Amino acid sequence: MTYLDILNLQHNQLSGQIPPQFDLLIRLTAFNVAENLLSGPIPSLLQNFSASKFAGNQGLCGAPLDDCPPSRRRWRPVRIRLHRLNDQSNIGAAVGFVVGFVVAFYFPHLFVCSKRFGAYIVRI
Template identity: 65%
Template sequence: MAYSHPPGILVLPLTASQLSVPIPGNITQMTYLNTLHLEHNQLSGEIPWEFNRLFGLTSFSVADNLLSGPIPSQLQKFWPSGFAGNEGLCGAPLLNNCPKKRKRIRIRIRRLRLHRINDASIIGAAVGFVVGFVVAFYFPHWFVFSRRLHPYIFRI
């Protein structure tokens, strides 16, 4: 009985194919893929984390591209030469460690459009302050809502 391979692509050589896109994550749908060579292209971005699902890979290379970011754990078993020439790649099996990610806190500040302050608005604010102070001084029981503090209110 002859051994037959399961259906699917076993070898995907795309060396020097002049690819200049990010590596598509749907390559991982090729479950029987055992050789993937993408070196000498202009691939950019990160190596997709979906590559951790490619348990059957026995040969892998993305050397001499424009890749960056950490190398997925399933690919860390391959030789460093398969990742060479990608200045942005980091982590095992390369010697450079990945920088720790910092949490970026974005604060959105809404810009308020302030209208020009003129004499009328200054006079209105001053009159409102004086009226509010006089009313609170002569009728403090209107502004003290706690019944326990009412005995301490004295009338003038």
């Protein structure tokens, strides 16, 4: 769901916390969970949306709503961004593999370091 742009979940009687994995939805431009039964802190990436998008959830807290009560936890989750492979990376890897294979096939003497293996090299 990393390419998700719009998520509208209002009026669905959803309960529990908003999962912290929502911080991975970096392309999200519209988000609405108003009028549900949600509780807990709002994930940091979703804090950019207006308070009206979270209205009607009595248990939600954190920006843009009221601050959350102090937690007994001493640690906070750290957001880690992972780089994704794109088409250019895939093409580069494929070209590198093919070039390496061709060079190793046509010039095997460059890759054999011992004369003992010399008998196994077959010239075409």
